[in-house]
Amino acid sequence: MSGRRSKRKGSSAEREFAKLIGGTRIPLSGSQRGFKGDVKGLGLTWECKRYRDGFRRLYAWLEGEDIDALAIRADRKPWLVVMEVDTLLKLLGGDRGVS
Known part of the structure; x- marks a missing residue:
């Protein structure tokens, strides 16, 4: 899978999981220093893998x-x-x- 498609797939998974738990996706996660995890919700910081x-x-x-x-x-x-x-x-x- 190309880099762009892989990133799109990861971002899609993060949005999907955030919606499931009523959380929010962390913008720039993984691409910018200082942003921890992919999703915040249920009082936790989540890393999403798909x-x-x-x-x-x-x-x-x-x-x-x-x-x-x-x-x-x-x-x-x-x-x-x-x-x-x-x-x-x-x-x-x-x-x-x-x-």
Whole structure:
């Protein structure tokens, strides 16, 4: 993918995620020093990543039998939690039924 299309795809993902969580996209994120993260919302600063099929295994684990969230950790690194945005919004009391 060319640089311009890649940037457009990333910006599109940031706008989409910001809308899902009721947040705002940070303009110039990634292209200008001093701008941290891609999206602000739900009291957090978010970095957004979108790959055609790069997270296939994460999705497969989440699609298991009644799995709500995935806890993952590399050796000597902190735990990370992966979940669908619907699950996050339900936890925060903002169930909007988005997908």
